[in-house]
Amino acid sequence: MTRPASPPAPKPLALVCPAGTPAALDAAVEAGADAVYCGYADATNARNFPGLNFSPVEMRAAVARTHRAGRALYIAINTFPRAGEEAVWHRAVDNAAEAGADAVILADLGLLAYAQAHHPNLRLHLSVQAAASTPEAIRYLAQAFGVQRVVLPRVLTLAEVTALTAAVAPVETEVFAFGGMCVMAEGRCQLSSYVTGQSPNTHGVCSPAGAVQFRREAGGDVTARLNDITIDRHAAGSPAGYPTLCKGRFRANGTTGYLFEEPTSLNAADHIPGLIAGGVRALKIEGRQRGHAYVARVVAEFRRAIDAAVAGGFTLPDLASEMEGGRATAGAYDRRWR
The missing domain is CATH 3.20.20.70 (Aldolase class I)
Incomplete structure (x- = not known):
């Protein structure tokens, strides 16, 4: 010691x-x-x-x-x-x-x-x-x-x-x-576990790397996915951060945007x-x-x-x-x- x-x-x-x-x-x-x-x-x-x-x-x-x-x-x-x-x-x-x-x-x-x-x-x-x-x-x-x-x-x-x-x-x-x-109460987030089966509270990781996928679409845009869930889409060449559900962009009521938290x-x-x-x-x-x-x-x-x-x-x-x-x-x- x-x-x-x-x-x-x-x-x-x-x-x-x-x-x-x-x-x-x-x-x-x-x-x-x-x-x-x-x-x-x-x-x-x-x-x-x-x-x-x-x-x-x-x-x-x-x-x-x-x-x-x-x-x-x-x-x-x-x-x-x-x-x-x-x-x-x-x-x-x-x-x-x-x-x-x-x-x-x-x-x-x-x-x-x-x-x-x-x-x-x-x-x-x-x-x-x-x-x-x-x-x-x-x-x-x-x-x-x-x-x-x-x-x-x-x-x-x-x-x-x-x-x-x-x-x-x-x-x-x-x-x-x-x-x-993080928009969640400290130590209480379960968003990741719903999609990946792993929680930051017990597995130590939000959006585990094994569940993250980036896919280039036909038009050149890049989609970010966690397992089978698309959580963001970026124009070709634009910066893209590490994908997490709380900072994903989703379509709701005819509008696409950050529903939980903006980066x-x-x-x-x-x-x-x-x-x-x-x-x-x-x-x-x-x-x-x-x-x-x-x-x-x-x-x-x-x-x-x-x-x-x-x-x-x-x-x-x-x-x-x-x-x-x-x-x-x-x-x-x-x-x-x-």
């Missing part, structure tokens, strides 16, 4: 960054991440895509590299165990403790109990997948399992985040600031000063399925913005090129639709 020789002193707002590959991990550290979060290459990880994530051997090496740089590494074991297969998730917790992870990010109550009982010195963070958004829920999880940090769901306003942070102290809060969004990225960068003032402990970037160039760019921009805000000045990150669909929203942080 490896640990940093001298853990870095807490910062007013730590920057927690994604890494789906060793290259992305190195990019995050070099760009200024205070902590990096990764997952194992199996269903225990909510970004369970082919070619991503880490074996136990690779994770041990990743922890060692991160610690040599004086940073922290968190391991996301943030799906819910399938009945009869709990040993797979237990083994992931064991592997994380053996690797020397600074924390594990868990959503399932049974896994929290297992980690507390078998690895009492392992720091526990509550995943956003647990959807804990009330003082009572967070206090219970802290008292029952020793949870030390909660990643809050992306449905709270800045005022609500601030009030909740004060109410649950000394439990730390962490919030998402940039990246992909848009969360970007809460302009709330950084307010999050610091509100006592939030960490800011999280989404994107373990993205490449190292994305990680390097987004992390560097947020590092600059956070440091400027702490120093008393502030400039917004320039991240238009990294936004899904070229558009961004602050989401629920200011909830302008009220």
Whole structure:
């Protein structure tokens, strides 16, 4: 087990960054991440895509590299165990403790109990997948399992985040600031399972690669399908994102459009000063399925913005090129639709 020789002193707002590959991990550290979060290459990880994530051997090496740089590494074991297969998730917790992870990010109550009982010195963070958004829920999880940090769901306003942070102290809060969004309640999405038989909550993947098909039609257009369901059609040469049901385009009432959610990225960068003032402990970037160039760019921009805000000045990150669909929203942080 490896640990940093001298853990870095807490910062007013730590920057927690994604890494789906060793290259992305190195990019995050070099760009200024205070902590990096990764997952194992199996269903225990909510970004369970082919070619991503880490074996136990690779994770041990990743922890060692991160610690040599004086940073922290968190391991996301943030799906819910399938009945009869709990040993797979237990083994992931064991592997994380053996690797020397600074924390594990868990959503399932049974896994929290297992980690507390078998690895009492392992720091526990509550995943956003647990959807804990009330003082009572967070206090219970802290008292029952020793949870030390909660990643809050992306449905709270800045005022609500601030009030909740004060109410649950000394439990730390962490919030998402940039990246992909989902219209479903955290940890409750079943759309993918209806079409593919696999749920992101238990299999760790939304729109599994084996179900994705792109077909070129006679006129040159490209259709995107999940199994036998067409969920989008793009003109020849136009950009096409990874197909998911919630961001598909469908025809209804004579109109074709995005019925659930348009491709848009969360970007809460302009709330950084307010999050610091509100006592939030960490800011999280989404994107373990993205490449190292994305990680390097987004992390560097947020590092600059956070440091400027702490120093008393502030400039917004320039991240238009990294936004899904070229558009961004602050989401629920200011909830302008009220």
